[in-house]
Amino acid sequence: MLVLGIETSCDETAAALVEGDGKVLAEVVLSQVAEHRPFGGIVPEIAARSHMAHLDSLIAQVMGDAGVAFKDLTAVAATAGPGLIGGVIVGVMTAKAIAVVHKIPFIAVNHLEGHALTAHFSNGVAFPYLLLLVSGGHCQLLAVEGVGRYRRLGTTIDDAAGEAFDKVAKMIGLGYPGGPALARAAEKGDPKRFPFPRPMKGKPGCDFSFSGLKTAVRMTVEDMGALSDIDVADVAASFQAAIVDAICDRVRRAVEIFPEGRTLVASGGVAANTALREGLTNTCTKAGFAFVAPPVALCTDNAVMIAWAGLARAQKGISDPLDFKPRPRWPLDPTAAPARGAGVKA
Numbered sequence: 001m002l003v004l005g006i007e008t009s010c011d012e013t014a015a016a017l018v019e020g021d022g023k024v025l026a027e028v029v030l031s032q033v034a035e036h037r038p039f040g041g042i043v044p045e046i047a048a049r050s051h052m053a054h055l056d057s058l059i060a061q062v063m064g065d066a067g068v069a070f071k072d073l074t075a076v077a078a079t080a081g082p083g084l085i086g087g088v089i090v091g092v093m094t095a096k097a098i099a100v101v102h103k104i105p106f107i108a109v110n111h112l113e114g115h116a117l118t119a120h121f122s123n124g125v126a127f128p129y130l131l132l133l134v135s136g137g138h139c140q141l142l143a144v145e146g147v148g149r150y151r152r153l154g155t156t157i158d159d160a161a162g163e164a165f166d167k168v169a170k171m172i173g174l175g176y177p178g179g180p181a182l183a184r185a186a187e188k189g190d191p192k193r194f195p196f197p198r199p200m201k202g203k204p205g206c207d208f209s210f211s212g213l214k215t216a217v218r219m220t221v222e223d224m225g226a227l228s229d230i231d232v233a234d235v236a237a238s239f240q241a242a243i244v245d246a247i248c249d250r251v252r253r254a255v256e257i258f259p260e261g262r263t264l265v266a267s268g269g270v271a272a273n274t275a276l277r278e279g280l281t282n283t284c285t286k287a288g289f290a291f292v293a294p295p296v297a298l299c300t301d302n303a304v305m306i307a308w309a310g311l312a313r314a315q316k317g318i319s320d321p322l323d324f325k326p327r328p329r330w331p332l333d334p335t336a337a338p339a340r341g342a343g344v345k346a
């Protein structure tokens with residue numbers, strides 16, 4: 001088997017080729033960060049146009065790198081949601097065109113399924129496992145029970161974790177994307193100087209909320225007026241300590257609800273955060289869970305995970321009709337209660 005994967009749901013344009021045993025033959029990710037930076041956040045229209053400008057040549061590049069032709073493909077898989085709809089349409093239309101011309105199956109992949117299955121392929125983690133997905137667009141805890149079998153244990157009721165990092169970074173004058181910059185500033189700061197709230201801590205269930213924490217940081221920063229470098233470092237460290245603590249509390253709940261998970265997998269851009277990794281390692285040790293974080297390049301958006309999810313579906317004989325509509329929202333677990341609040345994709 002040979003599956004081409006396409007990812008265009010956010011601000012990375014990506015293509016990858018994987019074989020039947022999961023081996024990655026070629027992959028490429030083109031980040032649009034520089035195009036969005038002047039605006040301090042992702043502009044959906046710019047994202048869609050940039051995907052359109054680059055996707056064809058990235059596909060040609062992976063085909064060339066792997067030395068394969070379209071006639072060698074078993075199937076073509078593309079992220080069909082959830083995400084910024086303009087970009088999703090670009091990827092889905094491109095995949096459908098390849099499927100029609102070369103008479104191969106088209107597979108509509110849920111982007112979240114890509115994140116959910118990554119550790120299974122990259123680190124050989126056996127089902128079932130517990131997944132913490134923390135990125136700029138998502139913040140969820142999922143029970144991953146097998147291919148196509150996901151139970152959402154909790155989700156954010158307002159911002160995603162990465163969004164909270166980015167917004168706080170902006171408040172203290174750090175650039176975009178703010179997460180990595182804030183983490184760097186926090187290294188030199190005092191995490192105890194500001195006792196910021198830990199939203200949802202101790203509450204039943206596994207849902208997340210970050211807006212109260214964000215507001216507390218904003219009020220503190222406004223009260224202080226001009227910030228010295230030490231102030232910036234201390235706010236960053238205190239915010240990071242609070243959000244890590246809040247996330248770990250939700251993970252402790254999830255572990256109680258889903259003890260058969262045995263392994264916690266962390267994915268999404270925020271999973272690159274060192275303080276969070278340390279917090280999760282401690283939480284897992286106490287709970288008797290193993291902790292696995294796939295390589296950062298596979299935690300952030302990429303097409304390898306989409307090709308893997310497509311492969312898993314192709315191996316089960318699953319494909320999708322060519323009139324499959326791209327979906328801006330697409331919960332992985334259709335039985336989960338709809339998420340409340342803004343900025344929630346699923």
Ligand code: KG4
Nearest residue numbers: 135136137162177179180268269270273300
């Ligand atoms: O998964 P990702 O690359 O893209 C999507 O959102 O789908 O995640 C990007 C998010 C951004 O909000 C970024 O600020 C955050 O992940 N991030 C981090 C770190 N690296 C990336 N947040 C905290 N600490 C980091 N080291």
Ligand code: ZN
Nearest residue numbers: 115135300301
């Ligand atoms: Zn993602």
